[in-house]
Amino acid sequence: MISNLGLRLKSHFRTRKKYKSYEQQKAIWGFIYVLPWLIGFVSFFVIPLINSFYFSLSKVEMKEGEVRVIFQGLQNYIEAFTIHTSFNRTLVESVLNMAANVPLIIVFSLFVAVILNQEFRGRAFTRAVFFLPVILASGLIASLESSSLIEAVQAERVGSRFINILSSFELERMMLQMGVDEVIVQYLTGAVDRIYEIISQSGVQILIFLAGIQSISPQLYEVAVIEGSSGYETFWKITFPMVSPLILVNVIYTIIDYFASNAMTDLIRETAFNTFNFGLSSAMAWVYFMIISIILVVCTYFISKGVFYQE
Amino acid sequence: MAKEKKQFSLKKGKKWLWPVVRAVLLIGLSFIILYPVFKKISMAVRAKSDLYSPIVVWIPQNFSLENFRYAIEMMDYWRTLLNTTVLCLLTTSLTLISCALAGYGFARLRFKGSNLLFAGVIFTILVPPTTVFVPLYFNLREFTLMGLIPLITGKAVNLMDSYWPFVLTSITANSFKSGLFIFIFRQFFRGIPRELEEAAYVDGASITKTFTSIMIPNAVPAIVTVSLFSFVWQWNDSFYTTMYLTSAKVIATQLASLPYNLTIRLTQMLGGSAKADPFYLSMVQDTGILLAMLPLIVLYLFTQRYFVESIERTGIVG
Structure with missing residues (x-):
């Protein structure tokens, strides 16, 4: 039952x-x-x-392997801003560097993506070369590479460094004579000098743009050809609006990627593990995070206003 | 007639002008990218005497593998290589599984609050790792597994200097940049037609079955992309590696301490009084970097075609 x-x-x-x-x-x-x-x-x-x-917001002490946390209010933030010798400078420098590099990286990667999308001989090889920085120029290898003494001295000896300065000097002079504003001239010639830095940071962005360009439907281009549009017009009227949502994605990615490792993160890390001032380090990290958030929100707001969505 | 001919040649000129400009640009840029690699190879195979020789620019006069010998010895290369490979394979495979599951969950298996949780994923991408690393360090140093471990052994375990932090963070899809991997998987799974899984359901497949035998085989491009990224970033990562592992020999830690070790070694060889030649140090360090890059380059050579193709179909684009 x-x-x-x-x-x-x-x-x-x-x-x-x-x-x-x-x-x-x-x-x-x-x-x-x-x-x-x-x-x-x-x-x-x-x-x-x-x-x-x-x-x-606290004083963090490590004694005999035990962590003691004592609340002390805004003390760490005040220390970071007013007492710490290099915090303000490093922070401002990081932000300025980022602001200088992001537009260059975006323009460069879009340009390269458009070129790599075209048909030409050796395309597969060229693509492979351009994505190599994704593999090599990340993390430790890149940071050690920049500190390589031999590279710098070799360049000096061969004279290529000298020529390099000279050439962008020439360019600078010509542009100044043409009446271009000095800030813009400095910025552009600086970009030419930092070409390796820019290339090595734009691998993923090129990939994203390339993927975006490939997903544009070929009919649009067919119509453009039939209507007699030139390559230049096609780029501005079709390719650019269609990939504009990805400009937002790429700007955000570039900012995040840049902020994930630079002089500021090194400073935060050193404060924590070399001087064992964990409270101060956390305060720095939070200021840093807040600034990144503000930058991201501002960028997203302004770019998304100009982005074209198909829907 | 003549005018027509001129126009024709102008058109023709325009036709080949762009390919030439493009070729010059691409070759130039490719050279800039490849230059450091070539330079390192050239530095690595030359003998010490060529270092100051003014006639040697690219091709060394005296070939020598001494630099390699030193770098391999200093870095304990083979063991380091094995350790790093094991570590990277471990984290890559675990990250792959956990991120694919989460990505599919967020893409197709909607539940109440899943959008909110996905916002959490985006948030993890946005927050720099430096913001959380101090508490994370304390947490892993005295790991309690939410208070479970002290119940059994009586005290917390110190997970530092072991592979456990890597295993735990990657099995829970919270390792280095895994927010991005979840995002890639989600976008990819969203791109697979819904009819496919409905057909599988009609044929009586459970959700797990659908996932393992329909979705995963279709997600090969995303899997390749995520594996390669995950492997390479783990390989090159010095942030977490130097934090978690203090004594284990992996590429990141060995490479970072190479200059220091080398100075000590060379100073000893010179009798302790003289200082080692900084240029020579730099040369061996370059060789060390080359050795660290080499496995990645080999890996890339094998996967690059697949990788470049797959990224186009990954649908990061959305």
């Missing part, structure tokens, strides 16, 4: 389970699939983020 009841109950539940709709099932599985990430998100991101904010 009881077993019979159990069986009936069991079959009852089984049918109940079967009636769970596809959508419900999907929702449950969706949560299960996301769960590993969620656990990590909470334990390796949210909690550290909150702690980091708390640290920034």
Whole structure:
């Protein structure tokens, strides 16, 4: 009798389970699939983020392997801004460098993407070369490379460095004589001198633009050809509006990528692990994060106003 | 007639002008990209005596593999290579699994609040790792697994200087730049037609089954892209590696300490009183960098065609 009841109950539940709709099932599985990430998100991101904010308002001491956190208000922020010798300067420099490089990287990568999208012999090889910086110019290798003594001295000896300065000097003089504003001239010649830096930072951006250009439907170009549009017009009327959402993506990516490792992050790191001033380091990191957020919000606001969406 | 001919040649001129300009540009830029690699190769194979020789610019007069010998010895190269490869493969495969799951979850298996959580993913991309790394360091130094481990062993475990931080962060899709990987996977899975999974459902496939046997085989481009990025970034990463691993020998730590080790070694060889030649140090350091890059270049040679093709179909574009 009881077993019979159990069986009936069991079959009852089984049918109940079967009636769970596809959508419900999907929702449950969706949560299960996301769960590993969620656990990590909470334990390796949210909690550290909150702690980091708390640290920034406290005095953090490490004694005999034990961490002691004493709340002290805005002391660390005041120290960072008014007492620390290089914080302000490093911060301003990082932001200015970023502001100088981002437009160059975006223009350059869009230009290269358009070229790499065209048909020509050796395209596969050229593409492979242009994406090489994605592999090589990241992290440690890039930072060691820039400090290589031999490279600098070799360049000096061969004289290429001298010629390099001379050439952009010439360019500078010509442009100044033409009546171009001095700031713009300095900026452009500076860009020519930093060409390696710019190329090595624009690998992923080229990839994104290239992917975007490839996804533009060929019919649009066919129409343009039939209507007798020139290559130049086609670029500004079709390619550029169609990839403009990606300009936003790329600007954001470039800013984030730039801010992930520069002089400022080194300073934050050194403050934490060389001088063991964890509170100050957290305060610096939060100021840094706030500034990045403001820059991102401003950029997103202004660019998204000009972006063309097909819908 | 003559006018017509002139016009014709002008048109023709215009036709080949652009390819020439383009070729010059591309060759120039390619040279700039490849220059450091060529330079390193050239530096690495020359003997010490060629360093000051004014006639040697690219091709050394005396070939020598001494630099390699030193760099390999100093970095303990083979063991380092093995360690790094194991570490990178481990994190790449775990990251791949966790990010693919999360990406599919966010793309197709919507549940209440999934958009909010996806905003969380975007947020992890935006926050610089320096903001969270101090508490993260403390957390992993005294790891409790949400208070579970002290219940069993009585005290927290120190996970520093082991592979555990890497394993834990990548199995939970929170390792270096994994927000970006989740984003790539989500965009890719959104691009796969919904009819495909509906057909699978009608044929009686469960959601897991649909995922493993329909979605994954179709997601090869995204998988290749994410694996390559994840592997390479882990390989080159010095931020987390130097934080988590203090004594284990991996490329990032070995390369960072190479100049220091080399100075000590060469000073010892010279008898302790004289200072080592800084140029020679730099030369061996360049060789070390070359050795660190070499596996990546080989990997890239094999995957680049696939990679360049796949990125176009990955649909990062959305």
